[in-house]
Amino acid sequence: MNALTGYLRQSGTAIRFLFLATLVLGLAYPAAVFGIGQLIAPYQVNGSIIRDSAGAPAASALIAQVKNDGGTQDPAWFHARPSAVGWDPASSSASNLGPNDPKLTDAVNANRAAVAGAEGVQPSDVPADAVTASASGLDPGISPAYARLQIPRVAAAHQLAPDVVQALVDKNTSSGLEAFLGQPTVNVTALNLDVAAAGSPRS
Amino acid sequence: MVFNTPSFLIQVAALVVALAAVHKPLGLYLARVFEGTASSRPERLFYRLTGVDAGSEQTWPAYLRSVLVFSAVSILAVFALQRAQGLFPGGPALPGVDPWVAMNTAISFVTNTNWQAYNPESTVGVAVQMLLLAVQNFLSAAVGIVVAVALIRGIARTRTDMLGNFWVDLARTSFRVLLPLATLAALVMVLGGVVQNFAPTDVTNSAAGVSQVIPGGPVASQEAIKVLGTNGGGYFNANSAHPFENPSALVSLFQVFLILLIPSALPYAFGRMVGDQKQGHTVAAVMATLWLASTALTGWAMATAQGTATAAAGGLGEGFESRFGPAPSAIFAASTTLTSTGAANVAHDSLPPLAGGVAMVNMMLGEVAPGGTGSGLYGLLILSIISVFIGGLMVGRTPEYLGKKIGPTQMKLAALYILVTPLLVLTLAGITVLLPDAMANAPATGPHQFSEVLYAFTSGANNNGSAFGGITTSGPYLSSTMDVAMLLGRFLPIVLVLALAGSLARQAKIPASTGTVPTHGALFGTLLLGVTVILTALSYFPALALGPLAEGLLK
Numbered sequence: 001m002n003a004l005t006g007y008l009r010q011s012g013t014a015i016r017f018l019f020l021a022t023l024v025l026g027l028a029y030p031a032a033v034f035g036i037g038q039l040i041a042p043y044q045v046n047g048s049i050i051r052d053s054a055g056a057p058a059a060s061a062l063i064a065q066v067k068n069d070g071g072t073q074d075p076a077w078f079h080a081r082p083s084a085v086g087w088d089p090a091s092s093s094a095s096n097l098g099p100n101d102p103k104l105t106d107a108v109n110a111n112r113a114a115v116a117g118a119e120g121v122q123p124s125d126v127p128a129d130a131v132t133a134s135a136s137g138l139d140p141g142i143s144p145a146y147a148r149l150q151i152p153r154v155a156a157a158h159q160l161a162p163d164v165v166q167a168l169v170d171k172n173t174s175s176g177l178e179a180f181l182g183q184p185t186v187n188v189t190a191l192n193l194d195v196a197a198a199g200s201p202r203s
Numbered sequence: 204m205v206f207n208t209p210s211f212l213i214q215v216a217a218l219v220v221a222l223a224a225v226h227k228p229l230g231l232y233l234a235r236v237f238e239g240t241a242s243s244r245p246e247r248l249f250y251r252l253t254g255v256d257a258g259s260e261q262t263w264p265a266y267l268r269s270v271l272v273f274s275a276v277s278i279l280a281v282f283a284l285q286r287a288q289g290l291f292p293g294g295p296a297l298p299g300v301d302p303w304v305a306m307n308t309a310i311s312f313v314t315n316t317n318w319q320a321y322n323p324e325s326t327v328g329v330a331v332q333m334l335l336l337a338v339q340n341f342l343s344a345a346v347g348i349v350v351a352v353a354l355i356r357g358i359a360r361t362r363t364d365m366l367g368n369f370w371v372d373l374a375r376t377s378f379r380v381l382l383p384l385a386t387l388a389a390l391v392m393v394l395g396g397v398v399q400n401f402a403p404t405d406v407t408n409s410a411a412g413v414s415q416v417i418p419g420g421p422v423a424s425q426e427a428i429k430v431l432g433t434n435g436g437g438y439f440n441a442n443s444a445h446p447f448e449n450p451s452a453l454v455s456l457f458q459v460f461l462i463l464l465i466p467s468a469l470p471y472a473f474g475r476m477v478g479d480q481k482q483g484h485t486v487a488a489v490m491a492t493l494w495l496a497s498t499a500l501t502g503w504a505m506a507t508a509q510g511t512a513t514a515a516a517g518g519l520g521e522g523f524e525s526r527f528g529p530a531p532s533a534i535f536a537a538s539t540t541l542t543s544t545g546a547a548n549v550a551h552d553s554l555p556p557l558a559g560g561v562a563m564v565n566m567m568l569g570e571v572a573p574g575g576t577g578s579g580l581y582g583l584l585i586l587s588i589i590s591v592f593i594g595g596l597m598v599g600r601t602p603e604y605l606g607k608k609i610g611p612t613q614m615k616l617a618a619l620y621i622l623v624t625p626l627l628v629l630t631l632a633g634i635t636v637l638l639p640d641a642m643a644n645a646p647a648t649g650p651h652q653f654s655e656v657l658y659a660f661t662s663g664a665n666n667n668g669s670a671f672g673g674i675t676t677s678g679p680y681l682s683s684t685m686d687v688a689m690l691l692g693r694f695l696p697i698v699l700v701l702a703l704a705g706s707l708a709r710q711a712k713i714p715a716s717t718g719t720v721p722t723h724g725a726l727f728g729t730l731l732l733g734v735t736v737i738l739t740a741l742s743y744f745p746a747l748a749l750g751p752l753a754e755g756l757l758k
Contacts, residue, residue, distance in 0.1 A: 012254065016252060017253045017370060018280060021341070022338050025341045025342075025382065029386065030333050032386065033389040033427075036393075037423065040390065044396045046419075047404050048396055049417065052408070057407070062446035065415060081525065091324050092444075094521075094522045095521065095553065096522070096673035097553060097673065098647050098654075100510050101512055101647060102511075105511055112516075129204060129523075131516050132520030133521060134522075134525065135444030135547075135549050136444045136445045177453065178451055180207075182451070182455070182526045183528035196410030
């Protein structure tokens, strides 16, 4: 009986503790981070939203932006890496296929053939990031090598000189500390918005 | 993607330097928090409202009862409120969570595992994330820390039954340690690009003809405690690979720092509280050595880029985020599995076989380098006691640890502690591979399929939470066996640790004599290191041989 009342008393304490801790840790804490965040970093806390020339929200600089046409990407624009979730920001996932999985080998080979065909290059020239799905499925970055492959196609589609497009690629390539800690990447989402501002696609 | 060795080495060195710089001030602060008796005014109000007598202390059974009752209440609350999610105001209308998944998630977050059988984006709304899951990120981390503190007190105190007051320890850890650190960390993350809002944003790129709904949520606040509390449950399914959780390689490095921060400061607090700083240094040195060795091994295994599919792709890439690449992913994967974190900035399932194998070994070591918040320290202290016993046998001396006799009672508790997790992992994985229906949830073939199952139970029983994500554990069999792994893997060791703490506190202190095996210095550190590695290797080697080793040696 003593043990039972002991447990009951402890349960009451536990419930009150959990409730009050939730007010502090579950409400006040995130609200404070939100409030201070809005003051010190309004762009970041709201999702790094890039606006178009009219001031309307056009994309998040951190999230791949792809018009998913049955798994293929629009040939007028720079392509993001393959995605296990169809580039849908409402979800996020890797393929979770093992390094020896034949399904992965098939997918990689199919991707390689598709990229080589789209860019008019040898399959062996296609870099690894172009044929492999990212961990999030929303990776906005590609390697500079993969961006280089795409420049002629995008330049032609937008009636831009390849040098102009190359300059936009360079502008959107990470550098310095970030590129050293990770690796140099080209932000496709921001790059495509710059391309759109530089020239409209040939219809 | 190419493994950048200079970048890898510099980041490892930067972490060591940064942690070496902060472990002493943070350790001193932790010791002060747990040795202090005064309560602040808000704390006194908190104790009055919760009905806690802050002046009283508890015996080990009472302390344990509080741990268990608090955890049970938390599991029930998190379960019930997930089921009732549809009734919560605000946010997108999501139905109540499936009962198997809700129970798995409740147990997973309360045990500091943060295994995610659910898909966050489609299953849980802002209210569940913020009020239930993030709160447990704080409290489950705090529970681990206070159990370690109780063990330290057991070692430090003499001739007493009292180990402290669980509720006071829990409140102090939550409000004096975790909350201020998490707030700072969250603000740094916000500056680094992590999202913190409460609504999605509609965006339209009219030139390309794409409209998207960019998700929102209190991500930074949850992310900060997710890593700081070695929890690991992501706001999004892709966890620390999601651009909104981990937007840059710099933030990724900061996350690893936060993962290692508290576990690597606790040994200093330990040394302080037992009044012998050399003890803390030795424990910290063993943790650091294991961390360095394992991180280097992960880096090497990553750089091999083994695998037929990887070769077909022309190198690493599958499951990697381009802004990180292999070097930061290796550092993250090692640190997240050497602690009880389980967050991931790379898809572990797609790692080269031996890199995935090292991640498993890290967890099998018992997550002691530096380990989960609190659990890493008490794990290594148990291993220290076993090392003292073995060392004592070798030289024919009575084993004692910091002036406490290690008798049959203490050895039984320590030995049981070491047996719990391997027994859980190997039994549950062994039963599961015999069940074709269960194995159908692991879609891989050959040794990799076994690896997916072995990884799951290793992660569950060690309260890690990372996964070979190909496996689906939302069904009744796997979700409930994972429940068993997580619950017993968390609370059986805690029972044993607190019983040990109680038995040590009761003893008088034996003055050190010429017959005492010193438990500090390079000799003891090496012994401890050897015991840690050998116990793991003996328990798990056959299972590892069937999974990652078989796959790694195939080609």
